[in-house]
Amino acid sequence: MQLELSPQQLEIQLHARKFARELMAPVAPIHDREGSFPLELLREAHKQGFLTPLIPKQYGGSEIGCLGACIQAEELASACMGIYVSIFVSTLALYPIVRFGTQEQKQRFLKPFCQGFSLASYCLSEKDAGSDPSSMKTLALPRGDHYLLNGTKMWITNGGYADLYVVFATRDPALKHRGILALIVPSSLEGVKPGEPIDKMGQRASNTTPVTFKEVRVPVENLLGGEEEGFKKAMAALDVTRPIIASGAVGLARSAMELASSYASRRVQFGVPIAQHGAVQTMLADMGISVSAARLMVWRAAWLADKGLKNTKEAAEAKAFSADAAMKVTTDAVQIYGGMGYTKWHPVEKLMRDAKVIQIYEGTAQIMRRIVAREMVREHS
Template identity: 40%
Template sequence: MDFNFTDDQLAIKALAKDFVKEEIVPHARKYDEEEQFPEEMMKKLRECGLFNFAIPEQYGGPGIDKISHALIVEELARGCAGVTTSVEANSLSSYPILVGGDEELKFKYLNRLTTDGLYASFALTEPQAGSDVNGLSTTVKRVGQEYILNGEKCFITNASHANFFVVLAKQSDGVGSNPFIALVVDRDLEGVVIGKKEKKMGIRASDTSSVIFNDVRVPIRNRIGAEGKGFHIFMKALSHARPMVGAQSLGIARGAYEEALSYAKERKQFGKPIANFQSIQFMLADMVMNIEAARLLVHKAVYLLQEGRPSITNASFAKCFAADTAVKVATDAVQIFGGYGYIREYGVEKYYRDAKIMQIYEGTNQIQRVVIAKEILA
């Protein structure tokens, strides 16, 4: 692995950084306070080519490499993790189709996201089944050339705006250890109902709602891969997605660290900047050291993806360590700010609130440790 970025990678990183400075940072607080989906921001991101990063050129996507993808996500999350979550929902929804779908399915649905400028949602979590995927209660039953889909998914990003949902369900008459089916479910099918919008602690600029499927008739041609392969497809998709959660965590951590560093140089106590005190210096040193370590783990995981060697273990390393780092760095940033860190006027309280979800979604950090332990004990 070469630690030097290419000219193209540096250029796209600079593009994202400039966009964040000019378009996201000035409005991030407004979107957060109003818990408003950033529709205008999404349009501008599309116009700049900062969208649908996972989709290849033949389906209308930018066709960028995985390192570039991670660099963009880090920059966007530095500005607003809620906006980044909304953007990355399309990438997450693309992965099952890309890793398991046939060409007809890829062309039809991925072009909706790119050419048509629409949104999609990844629908896995349920009210009674999050980490325990085997406990899913959403079911499908094959009837002729259709599947009848029933169940409820919760905490679904972009659900209120999605044109289609990528859903994992269990065959109602399925037997054995692989009863799962992955489906693309169009929003306008009869029986698809969008539930209430959740009010969240952080990433408030993103839309999060439940989705209910009541006897939804899904054509067999909308199945992703073969029957019984749904679980494998979704897990493989997550091995692509989790390093990008790591990249998002990096952006949050870096933003919190930069705010704390600047404040520590300016804030004076006992007649000198608090950055002169060793206790603060050690906090800042630990912040930047762990951010760099997290970045190396993230970049190794995405490098392996780029090389066509996706690693479940390295994806979990990246997601878990970077998310833990984001929470620790944001917590220490608030501490360095003291009472001001608890006030909304200063940005570190938002980083603090946004960081926590990184340890939860796309597989809790406890589940990442389960995955890692399973691999090393195999």
């Protein structure tokens, strides 16, 4: 694995950094404060290719690979994790089509998504089915030429704006994992109804809603893979997308580290900048260590994905470590700022609020450790 970025990867990094600094950063505090959705910014992000990093070029995508997407993610998330996750979630939704869709499905769904502005959402979680998707209640019953879809999905990013949903449902709850299938559901189908936006602690620029499916007739040709393969496909997709969201955590943590380092160099107590005090130096050093280690873990998991190698353990390790690092680094940044850090006068309190949910979505910190332990036992038994 090469640790030096290629010319193409450097170009990806600089492109994302320019977009983040010039377009995302100036509006991030406004959308955080208002809890508003940056629709026009998302349009521009789509135009610049940030919504299609894993879609092959033959369908109009950027096709920069998982590592390229991670490099891109760190830069975008450094400006605002809430805006970035709104960009990212279309990749989460569309990658299962890239990986498991038929040629007809790719032509019908990927090509139009790339050609004109569109958003997609990934519908797995429910109110009572989060870490345990096998307990989902959303039903997809076969009815000849269509599936009849009924149920409500929860915590759906871009839920109120998506043109396309990838929905995981069950044919029979008693079948648990074996009953789960995946359906591609256009938002235009009758019976699809997003709920009101959820007022969240952090990542407030992202639109998060429930989405209800009531007697929705989904054509059988929108079935993604086989009827008994839905759960496997959901998990396989997460092995590729988890490093990308973990890289977002790295970007967020990096911003907190940079802000804290700068503030500690300016803030004077006991006659010297607090950066000269040993206790603060230790905190800053731990921030740097965490950010560097998280980035390397992310890059390794992404490199394995791009090589087509199994990366389930590495993806879970990267997600768990990066999310925990982001929470610790942002909390310590607030501590270094002191009372100022606890106010909305400075950006570190937003970073701390934005960091928390990364330990929850795309697999909780506890589930990630469960996956790591399971894979370790398999490797050594």
